[in-house]
Amino acid sequence: PALTAYTTNVILTAASLCLLIPELSNPSVCMKDPQRVQDILHSMVKAGSNTLQVISDFDMTLTRFSHNGKRCPTCHNILDNSKVISADCKQQLDHLLHTYYPIEIDSSRSVEEKLPLMVEWWTKAHDLLVEQKIRKDLLAEAVSESEVMLREGFQLFFDHLHEHSIPLLIFSAGIGDILEEVIRQAGVFHSNVNVFSNYMDFDESGVLRAFKGELIHIYNKREGALLNTGHFQELRTRPNVLLMGDSLGDLSMADGVQDMENILKIGFLNDKVEERKRSYLDSYDIVLIKDETLEVPNAVLMHLTGNK
Ligand code: TMP
Numbered sequence: 001p002a003l004t005a006y007t008t009n010v011i012l013t014a015a016s017l018c019l020l021i022p023e024l025s026n027p028s029v030c031m032k033d034p035q036r037v038q039d040i041l042h043s044m045v046k047a048g049s050n051t052l053q054v055i056s057d058f059d060m061t062l063t064r065f066s067h068n069g070k071r072c073p074t075c076h077n078i079l080d081n082s083k084v085i086s087a088d089c090k091q092q093l094d095h096l097l098h099t100y101y102p103i104e105i106d107s108s109r110s111v112e113e114k115l116p117l118m119v120e121w122w123t124k125a126h127d128l129l130v131e132q133k134i135r136k137d138l139l140a141e142a143v144s145e146s147e148v149m150l151r152e153g154f155q156l157f158f159d160h161l162h163e164h165s166i167p168l169l170i171f172s173a174g175i176g177d178i179l180e181e182v183i184r185q186a187g188v189f190h191s192n193v194n195v196f197s198n199y200m201d202f203d204e205s206g207v208l209r210a211f212k213g214e215l216i217h218i219y220n221k222r223e224g225a226l227l228n229t230g231h232f233q234e235l236r237t238r239p240n241v242l243l244m245g246d247s248l249g250d251l252s253m254a255d256g257v258q259d260m261e262n263i264l265k266i267g268f269l270n271d272k273v274e275e276r277k278r279s280y281l282d283s284y285d286i287v288l289i290k291d292e293t294l295e296v297p298n299a300v301l302m303h304l305t306g307n308k
């Protein structure tokens with residue numbers, strides 16, 4: 001059948017985008033509107049990399065979702081599976097995960113419906129962790145013994161941003177102390193990295209007694225962003241944002257950015273692909289389906305910083 005002018009145009013734009021960034025023709029890449037992606041990239045390149053900031057989620061965005069068919073741990077799971085937790089507590093945390101994770105990724109429920117349930121999950125999990133009287137000095141070992149893996153290409157991602165003095169905000173509903181340890185042990189906790197997350201509060205003998213500040217869960221990143229006005233104020237000369245996430249809740253991570261000019265959103269769709277593909281394509285500019293690497297974000301960054 002004859003192609004409509006619209007379809008022909010979409011195909012031509014996709015082809016010219018792939019000439020600019022060949023990785024965008026990888027089989028994992030899906031875009032609803034390649035023209036929009038091209039326009040945003042064009043504006044961002046024109047503005048220069050000194051106007052760019054990167055905001056990324058952590059679990060299942062910077063870390064792998066699975067490896068050799070086995071699920072990789074989130075920050076919380078690193079503790080759940082470690083020696084710092086009793087067998088009974090592990091069982092209770094596993095039960096929470098099996099109850100609430102299916103709700104987190106259920107595309108038939110609205111965010112309004114999920115929100116109180118997510119607060120319930122995080123609150124119950126944190127209460128259980130506090131009961132375990134976890135020692136600060138055992139966290140590094142819990143991380144090094146875990147099966148957590150940053151996505152392939154992480155070294156280039158972190159090093160490149162650092163070399164170009166591009167600020168990277170890691171905005172996570174995980175556990176700050178654990179995620180910092182993951183990137184420290186990987187040798188990429190550079191000076192351009194800032195973290196918004198749930199941090200542990202230890203007593204004077206180094207035992208966990210609570211979590212600090214306002215709880216960050218999967219659906220309140222907007223509120224978290226708006227609480228941190230100081231950070232975004234400091235970055236006000238960088239109105240162009242590259243956002244990376246794996247949940248629809250991650251889309252609001254940039255809500256605190258001042259006078260935003262352009263935002264390019266890259267979303268990892270790791271699980272329940274068929275049910276969620278439509279909503280991801282509607283909200284993320286570039287969707288990466290079951291892609292365990294940072295190849296595409298890295299290629300976009302190279303393009304934005306003029307490196308090949
Ligand atoms: P993120 O914002 O860095 O992606 O972290 C949130 C993830 O943490 C989310 O996908 C659910 C996960 N999670 C667990 O794996 N176990 C838990 O006990 C809780 C509260 C969250």
Ligand code: MG
Pocket residue numbers: 057058059060061245246247
């Ligand atoms: Mg995530």
